[in-house]
Amino acid sequence: MKAPKPTRPGGYVPRDRTWQPAALTPAYKTSVKRSPQSALLSFPTTPSEETGPVFGHHMLGALDNDLLHNYAAAGESAIGPRIIVRGRVLDEFARPVPGALIEVWQANAGGRYRHKKESYLAALDPNFGGCGRVIAGDAGGYEFRTVQPGPYPWPNGMNDWRPAHIHFSVFGAGFAQRLITQMYFEGDPLIWRCPIVGALPCREAVETLIAPLDMNGTVPFDALCYRFDIVLRGRRQTMFENRREGL
Amino acid sequence: MAQKLDYLKETPSQTAGPYVHIGCTSNFIGVQGVYDRDLGSEMKTGPVKGQEITITGRVIDGTGTALRDVLVEIWQADAGGLHNSPQETRGKADANFTGWGRCPGHPETGEFRFDTVKPGRVPFGDGRMQAPHVTFWIVARGINIGLHTRMYFADEDAANADDPILSRIEHRNRVATLLASRDGDAAYRFDIVLQGEDETVFFDM
Numbered sequence: 001m002k003a004p005k006p007t008r009p010g011g012y013v014p015r016d017r018t019w020q021p022a023a024l025t026p027a028y029k030t031s032v033k034r035s036p037q038s039a040l041l042s043f044p045t046t047p048s049e050e051t052g053p054v055f056g057h058h059m060l061g062a063l064d065n066d067l068l069h070n071y072a073a074a075g076e077s078a079i080g081p082r083i084i085v086r087g088r089v090l091d092e093f094a095r096p097v098p099g100a101l102i103e104v105w106q107a108n109a110g111g112r113y114r115h116k117k118e119s120y121l122a123a124l125d126p127n128f129g130g131c132g133r134v135i136a137g138d139a140g141g142y143e144f145r146t147v148q149p150g151p152y153p154w155p156n157g158m159n160d161w162r163p164a165h166i167h168f169s170v171f172g173a174g175f176a177q178r179l180i181t182q183m184y185f186e187g188d189p190l191i192w193r194c195p196i197v198g199a200l201p202c203r204e205a206v207e208t209l210i211a212p213l214d215m216n217g218t219v220p221f222d223a224l225c226y227r228f229d230i231v232l233r234g235r236r237q238t239m240f241e242n243r244r245e246g247l
Numbered sequence: 248m249a250q251k252l253d254y255l256k257e258t259p260s261q262t263a264g265p266y267v268h269i270g271c272t273s274n275f276i277g278v279q280g281v282y283d284r285d286l287g288s289e290m291k292t293g294p295v296k297g298q299e300i301t302i303t304g305r306v307i308d309g310t311g312t313a314l315r316d317v318l319v320e321i322w323q324a325d326a327g328g329l330h331n332s333p334q335e336t337r338g339k340a341d342a343n344f345t346g347w348g349r350c351p352g353h354p355e356t357g358e359f360r361f362d363t364v365k366p367g368r369v370p371f372g373d374g375r376m377q378a379p380h381v382t383f384w385i386v387a388r389g390i391n392i393g394l395h396t397r398m399y400f401a402d403e404d405a406a407n408a409d410d411p412i413l414s415r416i417e418h419r420n421r422v423a424t425l426l427a428s429r430d431g432d433a434a435y436r437f438d439i440v441l442q443g444e445d446e447t448v449f450f451d452m
């Protein structure tokens with residue numbers, strides 16, 4: 001009798017589209033004309049989706065994960081509540097995703113972005129750029145330091161405000177795992193009023209985007225800590241070749 | 248009651264929003280000095296194998312307007328059909344070709360452009376070869392979850408006719424939405440339509 005072939009990766013499991021937001025969510029007005037209407041084409045992943053670009057730790061600068069200082073003048077620091085955001089990147093099978101690249105961007109403590117199109121009257125902070133990045137370690141862990149962003153108003157309804165949030169762009173091992181999302185903060189009453197949050201299909205899905213305050217991760221007299229774990233799509237491990245018996 | 252499956256749920260997507268450029272192409276948007284260059288702006292790091300091509304296009308909304316705040320990423324094989332990735336199991340890809348590009352839409356025209364190479368063929372799960380293609384991923388304000396599609400080459404009739412994924416498209420008149428047209432010697436044009444009559448076929452990926 002032949003021994004089974006060693007475990008090798010199979011394809012990525014399909015996305016649960018009932019858990020992810022629909023393309024068309026009319027309360028978020030911009031989605032109305034930017035949402036495809038036809039059914040998506042489904043097929044098993046191929047090497048084109050199972051591979052992905054690689055980002056090495058060598059490309060990172062010393063301050064890339066320190067938004068307090070990566071745009072600040074020498075000896076200066078961004079203004080606002082100092083926080084650490086820490087978590088792990090895992091897949092749906094709870095395996096760590098080492099080497100995942102996380103890029104983040106956010107408004108400053110007053111809710112203002114450093115962007116030409118930004119019109120909110122809150123002041124710019126000359127020492128805050130609003131971007132950072134980090135690569136997950138061997139156990140999938142990552143962390144960065146920043147200021148807690150402020151909420152801001154946006155043109156959608158007549159009085160819509162975004163809850164405080166940090167945008168995350170994540171690369172896993174395969175391009176099939178590509179994801180952009182937003183992290184919210186525990187206890188923010190604006191979360192449940194936001195039409196962008198409301199694009200999610202259920203309360204449980206929203207809760208996975210809310211980072212709890214983590215007093216154990218706090219640096220006393222320095223920075224509070226929020227914990228945010230990220231889950232990317234999982235890839236099957238197959239013991240047996242996908243071939244008919246006897247071939 | 249049965250036993251509980253202990254799988255985790257994928258983190259839900261949220262829109263990239265209007266300020267995605269701050270995080271992903273910060274130099275392009277004028278946040279200078281944090282990163283030395285924008286990731287994905289160069290796909291070639293030296294002399295590359297195969298035919299060098301450009302891909303230009305726009306992403307168009309349901310009113311026919313080009314998105315000027317879009318961010319487009321592509322991922323593809325090298326000229327030999329291999330990906331520059333640790334997950335590539337079939338061989339060693341061209342070391343001077345990253346295979347990954349990222350381009351923001353032009354602030355006035357919405358146009359994106361990639362200087363890349365024509366990809367070789369990549370196998371499907373059952374061993375059949377797929378037609379040459381480039382994976383596209385599109386995010387912007389108003390897009391709740393990144394849109395995944397593929398660009399194929401209109402001048403690859405024979406390969407396209409046998410492609411296992413193109414042949415799954417039920418409405419045959421929609422296949423053309425995935426074909427880039429030749430726009431000069433080594434230039435291809437690929438417009439992506441989000442909604443309406445000529446809506447691009449998007450993938451459940």
Ligand SMILES: [Fe+3]
Pocket residue numbers: 107162165167264266
């Ligand atoms: Fe935002």
